[in-house]
Amino acid sequence: MTLTLNLPAVPEVELVAAKAVELVGRDLQLASTSIESVSVATVEACLNAIEHGNQSGFTVRVGTQDDGEGRWLVIEVEDHGVGFDPDAVPAGGKSRKHGSASNRGWGLKLIRDLMDDVQVESRPGLTIVRMRKRIGGAE
Amino acid sequence: MNDEQLKLSSELMAGGVGLVAASGYINNEGGQAIADVINGLLKQGATALLIDLKGTRIINSIGVSILLEVLEKLMERNGRLAFCNLTPTIARTFEIMGLAEYASIYSDRTEALEELARLTHPD
Numbered sequence: 001m002t003l004t005l006n007l008p009a010v011p012e013v014e015l016v017a018a019k020a021v022e023l024v025g026r027d028l029q030l031a032s033t034s035i036e037s038v039s040v041a042t043v044e045a046c047l048n049a050i051e052h053g054n055q056s057g058f059t060v061r062v063g064t065q066d067d068g069e070g071r072w073l074v075i076e077v078e079d080h081g082v083g084f085d086p087d088a089v090p091a092g093g094k095s096r097k098h099g100s101a102s103n104r105g106w107g108l109k110l111i112r113d114l115m116d117d118v119q120v121e122s123r124p125g126l127t128i129v130r131m132r133k134r135i136g137g138a139e
Numbered sequence: 140m141n142d143e144q145l146k147l148s149s150e151l152m153a154g155g156v157g158l159v160a161a162s163g164y165i166n167n168e169g170g171q172a173i174a175d176v177i178n179g180l181l182k183q184g185a186t187a188l189l190i191d192l193k194g195t196r197i198i199n200s201i202g203v204s205i206l207l208e209v210l211e212k213l214m215e216r217n218g219r220l221a222f223c224n225l226t227p228t229i230a231r232t233f234e235i236m237g238l239a240e241y242a243s244i245y246s247d248r249t250e251a252l253e254e255l256a257r258l259t260h261p262d
Contacts, residue, residue, distance in 0.1 A: 015143055015164060018197060036196060036228040043199050106200040106236055113235050114228065 002063035007046070009057050014046035017060040021075060024062050028073060028135055037114040038073060038133050044107040045077035045129045052127070053079030065132070072117070072132040079127050086120040143197065145169040149176045156255050157185030158248075162194025169198075170205030177209050186218050187255050191248050193224035203236050210241055219243065219258065223251040 003020055007013045018039040025035035042060070049058035058079040065072045089108050112118050117132040145163035152158055157180030161173055177188055190206075192198075210220050221243040225233070233239040245251035 012143075012164070012166065014199075015197075033227045036226055037231075040197055040199070040228055040232065043197055047199060047201070106204070110200055110232060110235060114231070 002061050005060040007057050007060060009050045009053060009055060014043045014050070017042050017046050020060070020062050025073060028064065030073065030135060034133055038075065041111045041114045041131055042075050042077070044110050045075070045131065048107050048129070049077050049079035052084060053081035056080065064135070071135040073135055075131045077129045080125055081127060083122040083124045083127050086122060145172060147172055147176055149180060151180055151183050151185055154256055154259050155184055155186040156252065156259065157188045158191065159188065160191045160193070165195060165198040165202035167201040167205065170202035174205055174209050187221070187259050188213065188218065189221045189223060189248070189251050189255060191223050192229060195229065196226060198229055198232065200236065203232060203238060207236070207238055210238065214241065219255065221245060221251050221255055223248050
């Protein structure tokens with residue numbers, strides 16, 4: 001089963017994707033902490049798609065996968081913008097004064113930290129951020 | 140998504156502690172709304188701020204960035220910033236983005252207010 005959402009690039013539409021993740025996560029009996037982590041990662045991926053995609057919107061797919069390593073909740077966020085080099089994304093900046101992060105660019109870092117497995121495929125016209133959370137894994 | 144609509148309340152408490160209670164989704168607009176409320180508390184004389192996030196499940200990176208700007212403003216004034224009632228994911232987000240390094244994090248409002256009172260008035 002895969003839930004597919006074709007979403008317009010409008011303010012707070014990322015919450016629609018987060019709600020879908022929450023419902024599927026609950027159905028899979030994922031721990032609430034895991035659901036929250038996946039929801040935040042999904043929000044960040046959607047924000048990137050809204051910011052860097054084109055005006056026609058983006059697609060979110062929520063589903064499950066079984067492989068030799070176990071069972072996964074899988075979220076894909078696809079946009080058709082200019083694309084980017086995931087290895088060149090700065091992992092959040094440091095402010096001059098206190099060493100804290102005060103600027104943008106944290107989305108991909110958060111996604112990678114909150115999810116168990118993240119793959120990014122990006123080229124001009126197509127970006128897919130594929131995020132997986134292990135079902136029944138450690139918190 | 141109504142449960143994610145941001146609700147804010149604020150109060151200047153004894154000892155110059157400004158309390159901000161925020162529940163709902165904190166994005167760029169929500170973060171800015173919190174910053175505006177905090178600016179008001181600072182003008183009223185607050186020297187320490189407690190942000191209670193009970194009821195907030197999602198804060199995005201832009202919202203956290205705005206809170207970092209609030210933190211820097213407070214640190215320039217030798218003020219204190221504290222949070223309470225964070226979900227584990229929000230606490231982790233604060234840790235990743237550096238906010239937890241400079242702000243204090245407490246489990247609940249009672250503990251936070253007691254500790255802030257002790258720190259701001261050690262006698």
